Amino acid sequence: MGFSCLVLVFVVQQLFGQSSAYLLIHGEPTNYVSAVGDPGMTNPNVRVALEAWNFCNEVGFEVPNVGSPRWADCTDLYCSSDFVYLGGGLVNNGSQCRVLHKVNETDNRLGAGDKFPIMGFESYADPDLFAKEKELYLGSLCEVQESPNPWQFWMIMVKNGNFDKNTTLCPENGQKVSKIVTDRNFPCFGEGCMNQPVVYHKYSMLGGNQKVYLTGEFNGTYDLDANLGENVGNNSFFSVSWKKNTSTGSWIFSHRLTTSTKYPWLMLYLRADATEGFNGGYHYNGSGMLKKLPESPNFMVRLTLDIKLGGGPNSQFYLLDIGSCWKNNGEPCDGDVLTDVTRYSEMIINPETTSWCRPDNLVSCPPYHISPTGEIIYRNETDRFPYSAYHLYCSPGNAKYLEKPYDICDPYSNPQSQELVQILPHPEWAVHGYPEKKGDGWIGDRRTWELDVGALSSRLYFYQDPGTKPARRIWSSINIGTEIYVSRTRETAEWSVSDFDVLLPEFTHKADSSSSY
Numbered sequence: 001m002g003f004s005c006l007v008l009v010f011v012v013q014q015l016f017g018q019s020s021a022y023l024l025i026h027g028e029p030t031n032y033v034s035a036v037g038d039p040g041m042t043n044p045n046v047r048v049a050l051e052a053w054n055f056c057n058e059v060g061f062e063v064p065n066v067g068s069p070r071w072a073d074c075t076d077l078y079c080s081s082d083f084v085y086l087g088g089g090l091v092n093n094g095s096q097c098r099v100l101h102k103v104n105e106t107d108n109r110l111g112a113g114d115k116f117p118i119m120g121f122e123s124y125a126d127p128d129l130f131a132k133e134k135e136l137y138l139g140s141l142c143e144v145q146e147s148p149n150p151w152q153f154w155m156i157m158v159k160n161g162n163f164d165k166n167t168t169l170c171p172e173n174g175q176k177v178s179k180i181v182t183d184r185n186f187p188c189f190g191e192g193c194m195n196q197p198v199v200y201h202k203y204s205m206l207g208g209n210q211k212v213y214l215t216g217e218f219n220g221t222y223d224l225d226a227n228l229g230e231n232v233g234n235n236s237f238f239s240v241s242w243k244k245n246t247s248t249g250s251w252i253f254s255h256r257l258t259t260s261t262k263y264p265w266l267m268l269y270l271r272a273d274a275t276e277g278f279n280g281g282y283h284y285n286g287s288g289m290l291k292k293l294p295e296s297p298n299f300m301v302r303l304t305l306d307i308k309l310g311g312g313p314n315s316q317f318y319l320l321d322i323g324s325c326w327k328n329n330g331e332p333c334d335g336d337v338l339t340d341v342t343r344y345s346e347m348i349i350n351p352e353t354t355s356w357c358r359p360d361n362l363v364s365c366p367p368y369h370i371s372p373t374g375e376i377i378y379r380n381e382t383d384r385f386p387y388s389a390y391h392l393y394c395s396p397g398n399a400k401y402l403e404k405p406y407d408i409c410d411p412y413s414n415p416q417s418q419e420l421v422q423i424l425p426h427p428e429w430a431v432h433g434y435p436e437k438k439g440d441g442w443i444g445d446r447r448t449w450e451l452d453v454g455a456l457s458s459r460l461y462f463y464q465d466p467g468t469k470p471a472r473r474i475w476s477s478i479n480i481g482t483e484i485y486v487s488r489t490r491e492t493a494e495w496s497v498s499d500f501d502v503l504l505p506e507f508t509h510k511a512d513s514s515s516s517y
């Protein structure tokens with residue numbers, strides 16, 4: 001399997017500077033290049049989109065008069081040449097600056113059945129298909145024509161975890177079913193519980209004082225009867241606003257997510273998705289920020305995370321959720337939802353999250369753990385297996401050769417089968433720059449993380465059919481945010497993200513120039 005290469009992986013020497021980083025691989029210092037269109041979030045122009053997903057990452061039904069749940073704020077700042085650019089999108093005294101919105105209200109309101117204003121985009125009456133087309137349309141308006149890799153936007157994702165088992169809106173492991181028969185319980189207050197949100201948008205405009213920058217916001221609620229205004233009341237709520245850090249020039253994305261009685265399970269992530277092809281959990285071609293896709297074991301993620309409110313005991317705050325797709329035989333996904341499998345790995349940093357993987361509950365552990373030196377430790381080796389490094393592991397529902405005992409991941413919450421490796425802060429992962437113990441990076445512990453995501457993700461167990469060639473672990477989404485999992489009481493999480501970057505060693509491209517990213 002894929003870990004034999006681990007022993008020769010690398011001696012990492014991190015010498016992060018402001019804009020460049022160096023890595024020692026086989027004694028050769030290598031430059032890092034950014035894989036994102038907006039490295040370190042220092043672009044002066046705004047490139048943000050918002051997508052809303054139902055339980056299985058589709059639309060289902062649009063909210064009347066709200067349009068298809070894809071929106072974008074793509075705004076350029078033009079200042080007269082005698083004004084001083086301070087870097088990072090900051091200019092001195094912006095009275096001479098102009099703001100150009102590349103996406104207007106008409107674009108943002110487009111809904112199923114509407115004709116797109118320009119050629120090349122097909123309208124659909126089906127809300128699922130219309131949304132994927134709208135994402136590509138908005139992407140075309142936002143696209144930054146950088147050669148050879150154009151890019152579109154940071155993606156904000158909101159997802160409603162309600163699932164109405166009386167409907168057939170979601171397939172089972174990718175298979176269309178005429179009736180949902182399952183013992184699993186899901187929140188749903190009654191008919192219509194899988195609705196999309198109402199969304200409000202403050203288009204980017206000039207903000208700041210001596211140092212001027214663009215600032216804007218998206219917010220919304222799932223409670224369709226709410227009269228939101230300034231007062232959220234007891235309704236569900238999410239918001240993401242952006243402004244510049246005037247000392248670094250990075251965007252600060254400030255997030256808030258609140259659950260309500262009717263919507264006890266909500267997700268809000270900031271995503272760096274692939275600029276073309278599929279992205280994590282999404283089986284349609286989309287738009288995004290990752291102009292080159294990172295591949296294990298050689299890439300890093302850098303970001304600053306500042307958590308103000310945790311979101312309660314069930315808030316699965318992910319200091320990175322990485323998503324990809326490959327088949328159980330190791331082949332890349334091709335859109336066949338019966339054999340494609342979404343693969344997720346998530347580190348949950350809420351200190352209240354416990355380890356379901358335990359010596360007396362091996363069903364929630366991966367079959368084995370791979371140590372930093374490449375050693376395989378089976379989950380039944382109770383004196384050696386690091387149980388507390390895992391929250392839970394679950395297997396893809398379409399896997400044919402699973403090792404007992406096993407648990408199948410939720411077969412309904414993705415358009416196809418999925419596999420989840422959820423890990424917790426632990427010294428086993430800290431060797432890659434990840435939190436070492438519970439509480440690291442949590443409320444009040446703002447940090448800039450330099451995570452060797454490539455090395456960590458190459459050490460994770462993912463299922464493959466016996467005897468098949470190990471899959472290339474190419475990640476199409478890198479996300480940060482929280483999933484407030486079914487909360488009894490109303491819970492709120494609040495956090496901000498800045499300085500986000502994904503770094504690839506330059507040698508990967510030279511060695512790999514024939515591969516199609």
Ligand SMILES: *[C@@H]1O[C@H](CO)[C@@H](O)[C@H](O)[C@H]1NC(C)=O
Nearest residue numbers: 092093094095208209210211
């Ligand atoms: C910006 O410059 C104009 C003209 O020089 C001046 O009137 C204004 O007060 C300045 N604004 C700020 C915020 O410094």
Ligand SMILES: *[C@@H]1O[C@H](CO)[C@@H](O)[C@H](O)[C@H]1NC(C)=O
Nearest residue numbers: 102104105106107117118141
């Ligand atoms: C919005 O933009 C589209 C295409 O970008 C254009 O066709 C349309 O006229 C614009 N609408 C308004 C109200 O400006």
Ligand SMILES: *[C@@H]1O[C@H](CO)[C@@H](O)[C@H](O)[C@H]1NC(C)=O
Nearest residue numbers: 164165166188189190191193
């Ligand atoms: C599903 O149908 C059952 C039986 O008709 C009904 O009792 C239940 O309330 C329905 N659930 C929802 C979420 O509508």
Ligand SMILES: *[C@@H]1O[C@H](CO)[C@@H](O)[C@H](O)[C@H]1NC(C)=O
Nearest residue numbers: 200201202219229230231232
């Ligand atoms: C949501 O955004 C709208 C539009 O910018 C704004 O008017 C409203 O105050 C915001 N609501 C809350 C509760 O922040």
Ligand SMILES: *[C@@H]1O[C@H](CO)[C@@H](O)[C@H](O)[C@H]1NC(C)=O
Nearest residue numbers: 231232233234235260261490
């Ligand atoms: C919110 O719910 C609490 C507890 O149920 C209630 O006391 C309060 O009046 C509600 N507030 C609003 C604005 O509805």
Ligand SMILES: *[C@@H]1O[C@H](CO)[C@@H](O)[C@H](O)[C@H]1NC(C)=O
Nearest residue numbers: 244245246247248252304498
């Ligand atoms: C801006 O960045 C600096 C350096 O990381 C940090 O100390 C400061 O708190 C940030 N400002 C805000 C408003 O986040």
Ligand SMILES: *[C@@H]1O[C@H](CO)[C@@H](O)[C@H](O)[C@H]1NC(C)=O
Nearest residue numbers: 275276277278284285286517
């Ligand atoms: C999806 O994207 C891939 C990779 O860019 C491309 O080869 C394929 O043609 C696209 N498919 C559709 C249906 O647009």
Ligand SMILES: *[C@@H]1O[C@H](CO)[C@@H](O)[C@H](O)[C@H]1NC(C)=O
Nearest residue numbers: 367368378379380381403404
């Ligand atoms: C532990 O698990 C491995 C792999 O599944 C198996 O080969 C071995 O027999 C097990 N050992 C014990 C003591 O159960």
